Amino acid sequence: MRIAVIDLGTNTFHLLIAEIVDQRFEIIYKTNVPVKLGEGRINENIIIPAAFERGIKCLENFAQTINEYEVDHIKATATSAIRSAQNGTDFVAVVKEKTGLTIEIINGNEEAELIYLGVKLSGAIQDRSLIIDIGGGSVEFILCDTEKLIWKKSYNIGAARLLQQFFKSDPINDIDKNAILNHIQTQLSDLFEKCEEYQPKILIGSAGAFETFAELIINKQNDHVDIKNVKTYHFNFDEYIATSIELLNKDYTERAAMPGMIPLRIDMIVMATLITNYVLGRLKLNKLSLSTYDLKMGSLAGFL
Known part of the structure; x- marks a missing residue:
């Protein structure tokens, strides 16, 4: 079974792809991108347009990589910047529309x-x-x-x-x-x-x-x-x-x-x-x- 894990952090987006066999795993691909989603107005609970676009572009690239690796399951989680942003759910919706990725916004x-x-x-x-x-x-x-x-x-x-x-x-x-x-x-x-x-x-x-x-x-x-x-x-x-x-x-x-x-x-x-x-x-x-x-x-x- 091949798993892709995406972690959408406030500063960095991470992608990890692992092969799981008999309760053991081997990481076959790993990358991170300094998206800086919280840039500018995080304390006002806003993802600014430039950060919004960087995030979408990064996830489009992640989705392409996931397709190339023929992944069986994807788990994508979003944390503080997205869960606290007024336009966080808009970001999740645009990601779904443009990449097909389903992001789960998790609480603290x-x-x-x-x-x-x-x-x-x-x-x-x-x-x-x-x-x-x-x-x-x-x-x-x-x-x-x-x-x-x-x-x-x-x-x-x-x-x-x-x-x-x-x-x-x-x-x-x-x-x-x-x-x-x-x-x-x-x-x-x-x-x-x-x-x-x-x-x-x-x-x-x-x-x-x-x-x-x-x-x-x-x-x-x-x-x-x-x-x-x-x-x-x-x-x-x-x-x-x-x-x-x-x-x-x-x-x-x-x-x-x-x-x-x-x-x-x-x-x-x-x-x-x-x-x-x-x-x-x-x-x-x-x-x-x-x-x-x-x-x-x-x-x-x-x-x-």
Whole structure:
């Protein structure tokens, strides 16, 4: 059985095609496109025309690839940017008309569930953990242990939302930094209550920004690790902290020049760093790991 999974994120659209035989899978095609659907007016809940067109064009290309691979089943999910946009359902309708693809708009809880399934599939959950997935529109947190999901919630504090609302200085100054941290603190009060109750031992970052953190450290240390071909990566905590301080102290040009940085994340990574460091500090955690498996792998897990 051949499966195509499409993940329509706020920043990036992903396509993964896998062959499933006897409850085992092999990924035979994988790509992502920085569509930036949340560009411009995400906090006003609007997909602007240029982003709308980029999204349609990308999905037309995905549909062509899916046809070429003679896929049996397609699962396409849309998350924060589309579910919160006033014209999100219009986008889904135009995609259906132009490509034949049926997109399911999932809510935050469903998104968190799929992220958990993806991270679980990677084998990253070795202790009581807090999973974090920093998207452009939303951030999902999942408390879990090696056996079960304990608690989950999605928050509208994604990197693109914070960027558009608060990022007015570069390098980011203390005024903007404090405004972001105050906003995060207000939004995440119930998360910290749950963490007080369940005491996670490690923070697991789901793909995205955490892959960039890993790439920056690997390049700086000249390590021989290919993030594209591993399921998990364990950060040296001191190296992560040093890298995060660099990211907060550099401007756009300096961040762009860092080996391992990708264009999409040059600004977004500042927001992701602030969120990650705040959560680590508030929970007094000094263990951080990466799962390269995320929502799309959670969607795939549903077919296994």
